[in-house]
Each structure stands twice: as structure tokens, then as C-alpha cells.
Amino acid sequence: MLEHLLIALALAMDCFAVSVVCGVVVRKVEAGVMLRLAVQFGLFQAAMPLLGWALTMSFRTYLEAVDHWIAFGMLAFIGGKMIVDAFREEEDKSVNPRRFWTCVLLAVATSIDALAVGITYACTGYDSLGSLVLPLVCIGVVSFVLSVLGFVLGVRFGDVVVKKVRPELLGGIILIGIGVKILIEHLG
Numbered sequence: 088m089l090e091h092l093l094i095a096l097a098l099a100m101d102c103f104a105v106s107v108v109c110g111v112v113v114r115k116v117e118a119g120v121m122l123r124l125a126v127q128f129g130l131f132q133a134a135m136p137l138l139g140w141a142l143t144m145s146f147r148t149y150l151e152a153v154d155h156w157i158a159f160g161m162l163a164f165i166g167g168k169m170i171v172d173a174f175r176e177e178e179d180k181s182v183n184p185r186r187f188w189t190c191v192l193l194a195v196a197t198s199i200d201a202l203a204v205g206i207t208y209a210c211t212g213y214d215s216l217g218s219l220v221l222p223l224v225c226i227g228v229v230s231f232v233l234s235v236l237g238f239v240l241g242v243r244f245g246d247v248v249v250k251k252v253r254p255e256l257l258g259g260i261i262l263i264g265i266g267v268k269i270l271i272e273h274l275g
Contacts, residue, residue, distance in 0.1 A: 088221075090265065090268075091221060091222045091225045091226075092225060092229070093261050093264075093265060094204060094222065094225075094226065094261075094262075094265060095222075095225045095226040095228075095229035095230070096229055096233075096261060097166075097169075097259075097261040097262045097265075098132055098198075098200060098201050098204060098226055098229075098230065099128075099132065099226075099229045099230040099232075099233040099234070100169065100233075101169070101197040101200065102128040102129075102132060102197050102230045102233055102234045102237065103233040103234065103236065103237040104237065105128075105193050105196075105197055105234075105237070106121075106124060106125070106128070106233070106234040106235070106236075106237030106238040106241060107237040107238070107240055107241035108241060109124055109184035109193075109237075109238055109241060110237065110238040110239060110240065110241020110242040110243075110245075111241045111242070111245045112183070112184060112241075113184060113185070113238075113241075113242065114242060115242060116238070116239060116242050117185070120184055120185050120238075121234075121235060121238045121239070122235075123187070123190055124184055124190050124193070124194075124234055124238065125230075125231045125232075125234035125235045125238070126231065127190050127191060127193075127194040128193075128194050128197060128198075128230045128231065128234045129227040129228065129230045129231035129234065130194070130227065131194040131195060131197070131198035131201070132194075132197070132198050132201050132226050132227055132230035133201075133223045133224070133226050133227030133230070134198070135198040135199070135201035135202040135204075135205060136201050136202065136204045136205030136208060136219070136222070136223060136226060137205060137219060137223060138202060138205060139201070139202040139203060139204065139205025139206040139208070139209070140205040140206070140208045140209045140213065140219060141205075142205075142206070143205070143206045143209035143210065144209050147209060147210075150209075150210060154209075154210030154211065154273075155210065155211070155269055155270055155272075155273030155274070156270070157206065157207070157210050158206075158207035158210045158211050158266065158269045158270075159266040159267070159269055159270040160266075161203045161204075161206060161207055161266075162203075162204075162207060162262045162263065162265055162266030162269070163262075163263050163266045163267075164203075165200045165203055165204075165259075165262050166259040166260065166261070166262030166263035166264075166266065167259065167263065168200075168259070169200075169256070169259030169262065170256055170259035170260065170263075172259075173256035173259065174256075201226065204226075207269070208222065211269055
């Protein structure tokens with residue numbers, strides 16, 4: 088359960104960061120905008136691992152000998168990318184989170200990493216759809232909650248949160264740590 092929560096937290100860091108920016112842009116807590124953004128983030132974050140898992144399961148017999156290396160490589164790559172992104176000063180305030188399609192595009196963009204996590208699930212023993220229920224629900228709920236929190240913090244504290252907290256850095260470190268754990272378990 089702890090591993091599911093850590094993965095969910097790591098994946099939700101992008102949602103949190105984007106939600107902070109959306110809160111900065113909107114400048115007031117608009118419940119409709121905030122909830123639509125959080126629901127879309129939660130749904131996409133939960134659906135993308137399922138998609139990655141389903142695609143990978145069809146090729147699983149070919150991947151079993153190297154699955155732990157694939158899982159490690161993907162988590163290390165995603166985590167490394169998140170760490171690098173944590174030190175970039177990119178903020179696109181021209182984004183309008185009040186528009187439905189803007190929220191959808193943001194949800195897709197922040198959930199691409201979750202697709203790769205779904206691939207790692209297929210490579211690390213999640214053999215049935217039933218075995219994915221807990222991790223997917225955990226990912227969706229954590230993404231929803233952190234999106235709401237990020238939006239509210241963005242409204243209240245604006246740019247200070249993004250510059251001081253660096254949520255992508257924490258998420259990247261967590262993902263790399265989980266990748267190393269998977270590698271050690273399979274090689275040991």
C-alpha cells in the first residue's frame with residue numbers, strides 16, 4: 088500500500104504544479120474550474136496507467152526476461168525528467184484553466200508519465216485487471232486531492248509555492264527510488 092501511495096504522490100506532482108499555476112492565473116477559488124481541473128487530472132492519471140498496462144500485457148511474454156530493467160529504466164527516466172523540470176523556470180500564464188479543452192490538454196500532458204507507470208505495472212507482476220484497482224484508485228484520488236490543494240495554494244500564495252516547494256523534484260526522487268527498489272528486488 089505504501090508503494091501505491093508513493094507512486095500516486097510522485098505522479099500527482101505534475102498535477103499539483105499545474106494546478107498551482109492555474110490558481111495563480113485564475114486568482115480566486117472558482118469551485119467549478121477547480122473541480123473540473125481536479126476531476127480531469129484524477130481521471131487521466133488513473134486511466135493512463137491502465138492503458139500502458141493493457142498495451143504491455145499483450146507483449147508480456149517477450150518482455151519477462153528484461154521487465155525489471157524496463158521498469159527501472161522508465162521510472163529513472165521519468166524521475167530524472169521531473170528533477171530537471173524542477174529547476175526550469177517555465178510558467179505559461181497564458182493558459183486559461185476556465186476553458187474545458189485547456190483542462191483536457193493539461194490533464195493529458197500531466198498524465199503521460201502515468202502511461203509509463205502502467206508499463207511498469209505490467210512488468211512487475213500485476214497480472215489481472217483486478218490487481219490494478221487499488222493502485223489506479225489511489226493514483227486518481229491522490230491526483231484529485233493534490234490538484235485541489237495546488238489550485239487553492241496557487242490562488243493564495245501564487246509564485247512563491249512554485250519556487251520554494253519544487254514538487255517535481257520530490258516526485259522525481261520518489262520515482263527513481265522506486266525504480267531502484269524494483270531493480271534490487273529482481274536482481275537480488
